[in-house]
Amino acid sequence: MDAFNIEGSAKTPEIALNPEQGTIDIKGRSIPENSVAFYNPIMDWLAAYTEKPASQTTVNIELEYFNTSSSKCILDVLKKLEALNQKSGNVHINWYYEEDDEDMLEAGEDYEAILNLPFKMIETKED
Amino acid sequence: MVDLHHLFNVMTSNKILLSYKGEANKEILSSMLDILEQKIKDTDVSQKVQKKLYNILVESLQNLYHHNDIDQKIEHHLHSSSMFMLAKNEAFFKICTGNFIAENEVTKLEERIIFLNSLDRDELKAYHKEILNNGQISAKGGGGLGLIDMVRKSQNNLGYSFQKVDKNTYFFTLEVNVTI
Numbered sequence: 001m002d003a004f005n006i007e008g009s010a011k012t013p014e015i016a017l018n019p020e021q022g023t024i025d026i027k028g029r030s031i032p033e034n035s036v037a038f039y040n041p042i043m044d045w046l047a048a049y050t051e052k053p054a055s056q057t058t059v060n061i062e063l064e065y066f067n068t069s070s071s072k073c074i075l076d077v078l079k080k081l082e083a084l085n086q087k088s089g090n091v092h093i094n095w096y097y098e099e100d101d102e103d104m105l106e107a108g109e110d111y112e113a114i115l116n117l118p119f120k121m122i123e124t125k126e127d
Numbered sequence: 128m129v130d131l132h133h134l135f136n137v138m139t140s141n142k143i144l145l146s147y148k149g150e151a152n153k154e155i156l157s158s159m160l161d162i163l164e165q166k167i168k169d170t171d172v173s174q175k176v177q178k179k180l181y182n183i184l185v186e187s188l189q190n191l192y193h194h195n196d197i198d199q200k201i202e203h204h205l206h207s208s209s210m211f212m213l214a215k216n217e218a219f220f221k222i223c224t225g226n227f228i229a230e231n232e233v234t235k236l237e238e239r240i241i242f243l244n245s246l247d248r249d250e251l252k253a254y255h256k257e258i259l260n261n262g263q264i265s266a267k268g269g270g271g272l273g274l275i276d277m278v279r280k281s282q283n284n285l286g287y288s289f290q291k292v293d294k295n296t297y298f299f300t301l302e303v304n305v306t307i
Contacts, residue, residue, distance in 0.1 A: 031185050068273050072259065072272070110252070113256060114259070126174055
């Protein structure tokens with residue numbers, strides 16, 4: 001299957017999905033009015049990927065902002081990966097948050113509490 | 128002659144950074160978010176507060192947008208117009224949004240705000256988790272997460288009022304304070 005990339009914009013994150021390396025990167029801002037439309041192609045790619053995954057899958061989520069409609073979509077993405085992890089046991093989530101951004105850390109912890117997936121919380125320095 | 132100087136003075140004395148009345152369409156809201164981001168950067172508050180504020184602004188404005196979108200489908204085209212205001216004093220930023228809602232929505236919305244205001248930090252966390260995990264996502268909004276997010280991030284109760292316009296319509300004002 002092919003890699004899938006979307007460039008970041010003022011309202012949507014940069015997406016880099018690499019099936020060979022097993023990396024899923026979501027980076028930037030996720031504040032579109034219609035999040036479902038944005039995340040649908042990612043969900044489609046994931047559905048195909050989880051059929052034939054790499055030996056290890058690493059998910060890097062490094063968001064500056066995300067709105068509540070994106071929060072649902074991100075949960076859907078992570079649930080797909082939770083199902084994969086239950087099959088293969090080789091999925092890891094790196095959740096990045098900027099130093100002092102307690103809301104972003106807490107958002108990561110909320111996902112960790114909902115999902116049966118290994119999360120690593122990684123603090124980054126402010127620009 | 129319009130007394131613009133009076134309006135200028137009102138805005139200055141109320142420390143209004145931005146106010147808007149009109150249709151809440153996607154393009155206008157996007158431009159407003161750009162302006163707001165710049166205005167926030169120009170203030171002397173910490174990065175932490177700036178982020179919190181911007182997050183809540185996104186949620187507030189998108190609430191107006193989604194509501195506006197729904198309203199277009201019902202009769203009151205005049206009522207698709209809405210209000211937004213951001214003000215700042217020594218202690219906090221005040222985000223106000225105003226829009227028209229149908230009379231039959233008032234009770235449900237008021238009960239929801241009263242309920243959210245009654246929850247403490249841990250209860251809000253648990254409730255947010257429940258709605259995030261179990262709530263149905265609509266094609267547009269976040270499935271009822273917006274208000275929860277505003278209370279949680281601001282760590283302040285939501286202010287609100289409903290003013291009767293006619294027998295079918297109320298003007299709903301929502302106020303979120305972000306402590307500096």
